Amino acid sequence: MNAPHPAKVAGIDSTVPSPAHTVAPAAPGASPATAPNATDAAEATTAPGAPCAPGALLQDRLAGWVSDLTTLHELTERLVRTDSLSEGLQEVLRAGAALVGARRGLVVLEPADGLGPHTTVGLGLARADLGHIETVPRSALSYGRILDGLPVGADGIAEPDLLAEKNLDPRHREVAARLGYTASYALPLSTKDTEATGATGRLGAAVWLYDEPAEPGERQRHLAGRYARYAAQHLARLLEVERTRARMATMAEELLPSRLPRVPGVQLAARHRTGPRGGGDWYDALPLPDAALGLAVGSVTGSGPSAVAAMGRLRASLRAYAVMEGEDPVAVLSDLELLLRLTEPARSATALFGYCEPALRRITLAGAGHSPPLLIGERRTEFIETSVSAPLGMLACWEAPSVEFQAEPGETVLLYTDGLLHRTGAPADRAFARLHAAAAGIPRAERHDPDAVAEHVLRTVLPDGKADADSEEDVVLLAVRFE
Incomplete structure (x- = not known):
């Protein structure tokens, strides 16, 4: 007999990873207070030594999903209020940094159709810092592999401890030490051109930098990935507006x-x-x-x-x-x-x-x-x-x-x-x-x-x-x- 699938509640997909603050299943005979990641609410409603209430895990999980959806809603609302490509790229960087727990980052805009514009926008990085990063061989950078069209997992590319990697490019090691980052997390920015073929239109890549060895958790990756997919759609629209403006300006000047x-x-x-x-x-x-x-x-x-x-x-x-x-x-x-x-x-x-x-x-x-x-x-x-x-x-x-x-x-x-x-x-x-x-x-x-x-x-x-x-x-x- 097949095990029943978890029920969907209020349209929430139960197959997504559990929120980070979800109560973990308690061991037989263990109290919720001693269970990993136990919440204060569980401690307040469950007597010590008693087994977890049947609906407590589901209730806590639902609360986590609602919290995540609220966060995504707020971030996407801020994104759609941007009406220029430069503003949109900056907003993507700020939102992504909040989701993955980073302080700095950059977006490289490099549309796959070759029609431009090509630009690099930084968060917490000066123009000189971006120039140093651009001196690193492209193949040695996580976002460079994305831009070159190499296969990338759905969760992006995480490099939790760059300086500990033996095969790290020497120039990359030098730049990372100079700018003071030791870990990175990169995501592609791409849209599906057609649902039938699944073809993707690459816009660019975003990468966030950590000052200490770190790696976003499963839940952080899931939220950042969902946000990046939505952001790519909005950026694609802003890109077309930018191109139209450039064409009109060129036509008028000519x-x-x-x-x-x-x-x-x-x-x-x-x-x-x-x-x-x-x-x-x-x-x-x-x-x-x-x-x-x-x-x-x-x-x-x-x-x-x-x-x-x-x-x-x-x-x-x-x-x-x-x-x-x-x-x-x-x-x-x-x-x-x-x-x-x-x-x-x-x-x-x-x-x-x-x-x-x-x-x-x-x-x-x-x-x-x-x-x-x-x-x-x-x-x-x-x-x-x-x-x-x-x-x-x-x-x-x-x-x-x-x-x-x-x-x-x-x-x-x-x-x-x-x-x-x-x-x-x-x-x-x-x-x-x-x-x-x-x-x-x-x-x-x-x-x-x-x-x-x-x-x-x-x-x-x-x-x-x-x-x-x-x-x-x-x-x-x-x-x-x-x-």
Whole structure:
């Protein structure tokens, strides 16, 4: 007769290892107080010398399972709140360290498809420490064997006493002694691509380091393994988001000028920050006949691949119109508005185009719903007021008068998109005031360099990393300094 299987209670799989604090079976005639791993609750409810109550072991085991499930739930809840790959990797390291009782560790991200990104993130390890570990031959490291696709048990790879191993690689021994770790525990981070084939998609490996000889127990390995399998699924999603953002940024950058032209009489510099989904902000500087220069900034509504593609088409069209009739900025924008209305009826765009004559230090400007440029000089810092007009695509026929202004030697004209103002999170008047103050406060030593001017304005208007943080708003700056 077959022995009965332990019953499942509340959906808990009874085949998982017993919790570490579960009461061990008592020997006949032995009291629970003398049984290994006996709990205080068992001592309080069972009289000395009496056999363990029939339901005490099951109750204690259930309590352990509930505790473990609660721990896993809390850790996975913290993980799913991460929305970037770097944050997700750090959270995996912290949670794994708590589960296996380690203090330090690292995650090596190395997707098996070879599409990247490849990175190493440490917990309690400085960049120099990670560099030392990377000098160890890959085959001598537990996580290296995982990344090389060698067979790994379901419980990972434990190395309880590295320095006691006779065959330990000399360089590994030297690095371990230098960094002060003597044991490690590594787990693969991989996902199943298809349930039918069981094929796995390796993302990387995680390893935790112990300061003293140690090895996670059976229960710790079980919990860490379950967490790692769930974490790999979340990391795979974050990885795809990261790749999509990188592709969008690359696409947007490829549609913008690869380099700014060199035109006698002016110096040019630009800054461009793309949002995570890719936006439609652009800039351009185009040499024109008669030693002139066409300057443009603009923004297409929307985000994502369609907005980036629309931005590319609009910028290419503006270049063609600028070559044909650039000396008349109103005609250039009028043609662009007609094209937008006929080919992109569901979109609108703001644009600013200037016909620059460097020899005369003169710019003729026309704007369509765009913020005014900023003139920065030793004796003045002021906005160049353009005529108020609607964005392109908003009216049946767009037209607005142009304005003309003269710059002094050494002055810089700053063209920018509205994303610079929107990223501040301040009302429009305060955002303009912040931009004006940033331009007025440019150090004298930096005013001769348009690159330094653009960088100073960007970092001052958007401090504390806002310039590089993920945002729905693109940012474009184009600085033109007259010699």
